[in-house]
Amino acid sequence: DTGVSQDPRHKITKRGQNVTFRCDPISEHNRLYWYRQTLGQGPEFLTYFQNEAQLEKSRLLSDRFSAERPKGSFSTLEIQRTEQGDSAMYLCASSLMIYQPQHFGDGTRLSIL
């Protein structure tokens, strides 16, 4: 069990630029989740994949956000035309079954200049 891996750990970019984050879940886990965490708050759900299918998206996920999970393995989260309000920690988690705990990566911290 190598754990959930996220890359990069930190991303600093200028407002208006596009950014992409990657998540590698635990290999046998077919469920993959993205969350966003702002300072002093609990994580908030963004989107969920079961294998390669994106089955739910939060209202937090505006049109500037897109996520993919090709072939049901790693996942990417892209933010286009970044805004100041996008500054947050983006967390990825995976699990095997619905009643089993989600395992989290260390997150990608996004800072918008």
Added chain:
Amino acid sequence: AQSVTQLGSHVSVSEGALVLLRCNYSSSVPPYLFWYVQYPNQGLQLLLKYTSAATLVKGINGFEAEFKKSETSFHLTKPSAHMSDAAEYFCAVSDHGSSNTGKLIFGQGTTLQVKP
């Protein structure tokens, strides 16, 4: 819809004292409940889980939690605090009812400070 409320955004205890972090939930279906711990600039680490088995759940690092349906509570306790327990603690409920995705709904978190 599921929701979680953590009472007390900051809790301060002395080393060796009892730790009690409060969590109340709301769920339209029998809940799956979790406690996670987060250290600075890291992801969340699972402390323990309740998935409708024993109501007293033991987790890692000496933590335990008791599920009380009548009080809709899932408070986290540890008999004796250690300096290394200082961190942010999150209670979460799984959404396995309406959407059936298993997404987690988190409370706002409680910062635990341990004084020497």
